[in-house]
Amino acid sequence: MPTSQLPRVLFVMNPVHLPELFPPRQMARLQNLARVDPALVVRDFADSEAVRAMAEAEILITGWGCPHIGADVLAAAPRLRAVLHAAGSVRGLLDDAVWERGIAVSSAVQANALPVAEYTLAAILFAGKDVFGLRERFRAEHVYPAPGDHGPIGNLGRSVGIIGASRVGRRVLELLRPFDLSVMLYDPYVDDAEAAELGAVRLPLDELIHASDILSLHAPDIPETHRMLDRERLALIPDGGVLINTSRGALVDPAALTDELVSGRISAVLDVTEPEPLPADSPLYRLSNVFLTPHIAGSLGNELERLGRTVVDELERLSAGHEPAHSVSQADLVKSA
Structure with a gap:
């Protein structure tokens, strides 16, 4: 697929986690699937650079440190069609408006x-x-x-x-x-x-x-x-x-x-x-x-790559026209973390 036809992907998380979630081999896979700038990691949707990037973003890759995604954020992202969360639960992260707009949501909670x-x-x-x-x-x-x-x-x-x-x-x-x-x-x-x-x-x-x-x-x-x-x-x-x-x-x-x-x-x-x-x-x-122990049971160190790999796998599925393998529905949040 020509580069110009690849989806625009935007990172939204604390940038400190990016190298561990997406070390070189995963970042290379990601860049083969999407137009993504590893140097641009959004932490504040009100930032002028973030506003410009959100206007073009089709897929958000979120993680720890991502601000709440509500109706106001969605209004600034008219092309957005998927949120791929490189962490566990999306509870508290996403507003109901995300599902109401039909945006696909996936999480690395299984990983x-x-x-x-x-x-x-x-x-x-x-x-x-x-x-x-x-x-x-x-x-x-x-x-x-x-x-x-x-x-x-x-x-x-x-x-x-x-x-x-x-x-x-x-x-x-x-x-x-x-x-x-x-x-x-x-x-x-x-x-x-x-x-x-x-x-x-x-x-x-x-x-x-x-x-x-x-x-x-x-x-x-x-x-x-x-x-x-x-x-x-x-x-x-x-x-x-x-x-x-x-x-x-x-x-x-x-x-x-x-x-x-x-x-x-x-x-x-x-x-x-x-x-x-x-x-x-x-x-x-x-x-x-x-x-x-200090909340260490979840992914740490090199285990974080498993979360990033899950997200890249999901992006690969979306690019092939398939549904995410780890889709999260609004109903799931009633009985899950």
Whole structure:
């Protein structure tokens, strides 16, 4: 296709992310598919250069740092026909007017789910072996316990409860298949047959919590899930149980969780919290039964290229006259993050 016929594409994001999302091999692919200027990365739609570029833009490639795209922005972009998001959720980024105008929307949320699921798998297996607790014991005692001196630990038949058959939740279920674990699932949109196909037994939420040695959260942050693990439900976690949260801190009552962890009754692996980050005086930084990480489960470092590659793949599909493979509809946002 002659260069003059290639679609005009505009980057809209924090430019610091551009080299990691689109390293040379992905940028070369992108420039073969579109007229795009890597030196022009919009952060403010009101900027005069952005206004000129938006008037010609047919496709926006958005990412972290993209300002809200509302009706006023769309009015300045009469040729716009697609928004390809090189990150996870588009919730809060796009106005209803985007879908009302028939603009195609795609997200790299599926690609971003992969490292989150990998982090979760590692956390589940480490929790089953009590790696975090035994590390603290080794630090304190400097001795190797006898094989029978570890207590009731191990990953043979360990009960794992997954809350939410989201993209991450489904990938976690897939990754758990090779292991000798007893896997359970709660998701109001999944029936018994689908849960079985995913490799899990479907249970009501309270029953699942009570039956789980390890409980992993993968539900979206929507009004229906706000504080879904309140004080009463946290109390259902068995003594010695482990809570893993790579979803959103808002799903858990923070005061109740802190009380449970301070008591030492349960442990937790927390990549997300509320608030985020926690205040400097939070006891969760100091507790030996809490493994706290700074929201790193999602794509980092060279994993960001996977997000950019997904966007270039989508642009390739659009150029061939196909629908995006990772299309996002307005209805999807009702039950997804």
